[in-house]
Amino acid sequence: MSWTNERVELLKKLWTEGHSASQIAAELGGVTRNAVIGKVHRLGLSGRAKTAAPVAKTRRPRAAAPAASSGQPAATARPASAGQPRVSGATALKADASPAPMARPAVEPMAELVPISERATILTLNERTCKWPVGDPSSEDFYFCGRHSDPGVPYCAHHCKVAYQPVSDRRRNERKVANARAS
């Protein structure tokens, strides 16, 4: 992917609005946060909310070069959910948020007790945060569980149990479920 005018403009906009480099990278898609930061610097629009620059920091010589030129870069930022509309709640969330947990069997009483500090918004979710929706998507109080989940597993340990319970009879699904519980 290259830095087209449009992408640069979007970058400027989001950066100015205070989005983090990783969030911007996610919205742009096809770039890592490093790429975003690098571009930001080249554009000369760094130092967003900084006071005085300390300057001078004795950089290290930097180890030997990777030398891994061609082929797959480093498999980083994969736009798993790129191009999120970044809307406020309802609409966007309802559309593609997470696989709405339909029938939810009585698992454990304790469930929706997520510390506010760990709650996630559509922009905070990543490969290792629980994407279990909590509350009414059309409500302002809506949020995603956000607790830790193993990379690749959509939910935290608890919500995995809830989500995959109905089919626990089949040994087929042991892949996901088992892995999810292992941890």
Add this chain to the structure above:
DNA sequence: CCCTGATTCGC
């Protein structure tokens, strides 16, 4: 550990 931005430098 997760994350943030800053910097260097091979490409």
Add this chain to the structure above:
DNA sequence: GCGAATCAGG
């Protein structure tokens, strides 16, 4: 110019 690797800090 680009961005991975690295650093420094929360």
